[in-house]
Amino acid sequence: MAHAAPHAKVLPADLSAPSFVKGWRARALVVAVLFAVTAVVLATLDHSAEHIYRAWVLGLMLTFGFSVGGLALLMVQYVSGGKWGLLLRRPLEAMSRTLPLVFAYWVVAGLWMKHLYLWAAVTDTASALKSGLINETEAHAIDWKRPMLQPSAFWITGIVCFAIWAFYAWRLNGMSMRREADSPSNTPYWIKKLENISGFGIVVYSLTMTAAVIYWVMSMDVTWYSSVYGLLFLVGQGYQVLALAILTSISLSKADPYKTILRQTEQYDLGKFTFAFVMLNIYLAFSQFLIIWSGNMPEEIVWYMNRFNGHWAVIATLDFMFHWLIPFSLLLSKDLKKNKKRLMRVAQWMIFAKAFDLFWLIEPNYKDAAQNLHFSWGILEYIAVPVAMVSLWVAYYAWELTRRPLVQTNDPHLAEILEPEHAHA
Amino acid sequence: MAVPREGIYGLVAEFETPTELVIAARAAYDSGWRRLDCYTPYPVEEAAEVIGFHKNRVSLVTLIGGLMGLCAMFSLETWISTLAYPLNIAGRPTYSWPAFIIPAYEWTILFAGLSAAFGMLALNGLPSLYHPLFNAPNFRSGATQDKFFLCLEATDPKFDPAESKAFLEGFRPNSVVEVEY
Numbered sequence: 001m002a003h004a005a006p007h008a009k010v011l012p013a014d015l016s017a018p019s020f021v022k023g024w025r026a027r028a029l030v031v032a033v034l035f036a037v038t039a040v041v042l043a044t045l046d047h048s049a050e051h052i053y054r055a056w057v058l059g060l061m062l063t064f065g066f067s068v069g070g071l072a073l074l075m076v077q078y079v080s081g082g083k084w085g086l087l088l089r090r091p092l093e094a095m096s097r098t099l100p101l102v103f104a105y106w107v108v109a110g111l112w113m114k115h116l117y118l119w120a121a122v123t124d125t126a127s128a129l130k131s132g133l134i135n136e137t138e139a140h141a142i143d144w145k146r147p148m149l150q151p152s153a154f155w156i157t158g159i160v161c162f163a164i165w166a167f168y169a170w171r172l173n174g175m176s177m178r179r180e181a182d183s184p185s186n187t188p189y190w191i192k193k194l195e196n197i198s199g200f201g202i203v204v205y206s207l208t209m210t211a212a213v214i215y216w217v218m219s220m221d222v223t224w225y226s227s228v229y230g231l232l233f234l235v236g237q238g239y240q241v242l243a244l245a246i247l248t249s250i251s252l253s254k255a256d257p258y259k260t261i262l263r264q265t266e267q268y269d270l271g272k273f274t275f276a277f278v279m280l281n282i283y284l285a286f287s288q289f290l291i292i293w294s295g296n297m298p299e300e301i302v303w304y305m306n307r308f309n310g311h312w313a314v315i316a317t318l319d320f321m322f323h324w325l326i327p328f329s330l331l332l333s334k335d336l337k338k339n340k341k342r343l344m345r346v347a348q349w350m351i352f353a354k355a356f357d358l359f360w361l362i363e364p365n366y367k368d369a370a371q372n373l374h375f376s377w378g379i380l381e382y383i384a385v386p387v388a389m390v391s392l393w394v395a396y397y398a399w400e401l402t403r404r405p406l407v408q409t410n411d412p413h414l415a416e417i418l419e420p421e422h423a424h425a
Numbered sequence: 426m427a428v429p430r431e432g433i434y435g436l437v438a439e440f441e442t443p444t445e446l447v448i449a450a451r452a453a454y455d456s457g458w459r460r461l462d463c464y465t466p467y468p469v470e471e472a473a474e475v476i477g478f479h480k481n482r483v484s485l486v487t488l489i490g491g492l493m494g495l496c497a498m499f500s501l502e503t504w505i506s507t508l509a510y511p512l513n514i515a516g517r518p519t520y521s522w523p524a525f526i527i528p529a530y531e532w533t534i535l536f537a538g539l540s541a542a543f544g545m546l547a548l549n550g551l552p553s554l555y556h557p558l559f560n561a562p563n564f565r566s567g568a569t570q571d572k573f574f575l576c577l578e579a580t581d582p583k584f585d586p587a588e589s590k591a592f593l594e595g596f597r598p599n600s601v602v603e604v605e606y
Binding site: 286289290293294296332334 | 488515523524526
């Protein structure tokens with residue numbers, strides 16, 4: 001405010017990531033190796049690698065969510081503006097630059113296609129039906145969806161999607177640097193330009209990510225479909241990316257430059273933003289359930305029966321509590337959103353909850369697990385493999401964080417973010 | 426709080442800028458004043474902050490309202506569907522809770538919203554038909570337009586008509602006016 005006494009803080013001269021970010025990288029790499037070894041041990045105990053493949057998709061979806069979801073939120077902040085956008089810009093850029101690792105994860109998942117997707121495993125439906133490998137509904141679905149659900153379509157769609165995401169990540173990251181090097185008088189031009197690219201980019205992102213999740217997760221069950229599926233994952237990405245962004249900003253705020261720029265006001269705003277995603281997430285998940293439950297149609301309801309019957313209801317109930325009830329109740333509190341330590345705990349919890357939700361979505365797609373929750377050494381792969389994959393991703397992300405100054409200086413919001421903040425009555 | 430209904434309500438100082446108001450309010454609070462208030466044409470958060478006003482109970486009222494809405498609608502639906510008017514809908518049990526969620530959710534929002542609005546008014550002491558400050562001749566137009574007021578109230582133990590007036594005048598306000606009940 002204009003009338004406030006000018007006690008504005010001064011941005012430190014060194015805007016690079018503090019040295020402890022290198023420590024994150026080292027720690028993440030150690031965790032990745034430990035859990036990768038655990039995954040191999042578990043596979044030997046289980047005498048099967050089947051669960052490695054499935055858990056791999058969980059890890060893929062998590063890291064994909066961070067990377068491409070980070071790109072999407074980067075575009076959202078360019079379109080919406082706001083001080084939170086300036087605060088998160090560099091971390092979000094770093095997330096978007098981790099796309100090569102996600103691509104590598106995806107290629108590996110693609111190579112395991114025959115283990116993961118029934119439509120890839122079964123080439124001749126008639127003989128598979130005769131041998132009892134699939135039932136009639138599945139045979140029908142595989143035959144009819146063949147133009148889409150076949151290996152070449154999987155590869156082409158995936159590569160096109162990754163090319164589009166890479167293009168946007170490259171454009172936005174590159175232009176952000178050119179804007180920084182340009183004179184401040186050109187900033188309005190850059191703001192408009194980035195906004196225009198991002199606006200269209202958000203539309204393209206929603207379409208491509210919907211295609212991706214349909215291939216990678218929904219098609220694990222060939223018979224089932226849901227028109228809200230893409231949106232559900234889209235909101236889920238917002239959920240996990242905001243959690244990670246909060247985690248990153250608060251962790252970085254132990255030292256400059258985030259110590260100077262992270263104000264309680266923006267932290268509180270991020271908390272509220274996250275709360276909105278927690279709400280929207282359950283809204284969509286519950287809508288999908290309510291519609292399918294009301295219709296009670298044989299071609300749709302099986303998907304839920306696979307996920308409720310045979311003790312899966314325990315996981316579903318926990319999922320509801322972990323994913324919605326706990327973060328929702330905690331984030332209601334104004335004091336919690338202003339408390340760095342507690343907000344960080346909630347953000348960590350939310351990332352765990354996201355992984356838990358993906359477990360409930362993925363595992364019951366397979367015949368041995370559908371309507372039959374049971375213990376095997378293999379089920380523990382759902383902990384080992386994603387932890388290893390996400391840790392490796394975190395190491396990459398931490399490295400990307402160190403590659404750029406953490407604050408954009410050619411931004412009109414910078415002066416505001418350095419102003420003293422006011423207590424909210 | 427025992428409010429005397431006659432005599433002096435307090436002393437009100439008129440300032441030209443919010444900065445002057447905040448400086449005076451901070452000094453008053455720091456020297457031990459507790460029954461004091463700021464009046465401004467638009468929210469000045471620093472002013473609220475310096476006179477020690479940090480929290481209010483609107484969020485608690487909203488939460489309680491929301492929970493009441495949730496319980497009320499969910500119970501109503503349960504009562505209608507299981508006891509008052511049980512219907513066989515596609516062979517489902519009469520207590521089909523998934524179908525109850527949406528109206529219960531809507532009532533949560535409705536009750537929470539209404540509680541926030543009316544709770545805020547109630548906690549503000551509104552509607553109020555009379556406030557002594559409007560007896561100050563310069564208050565009515567100033568506080569709604571471009572002047573910033575600090576009122577030291579007579580109920581504060583530190584209040585002394587002459588001494589407090591001198592205290593306020595030390596901040597060079599436009600005027601210091603004694604307000605009658």
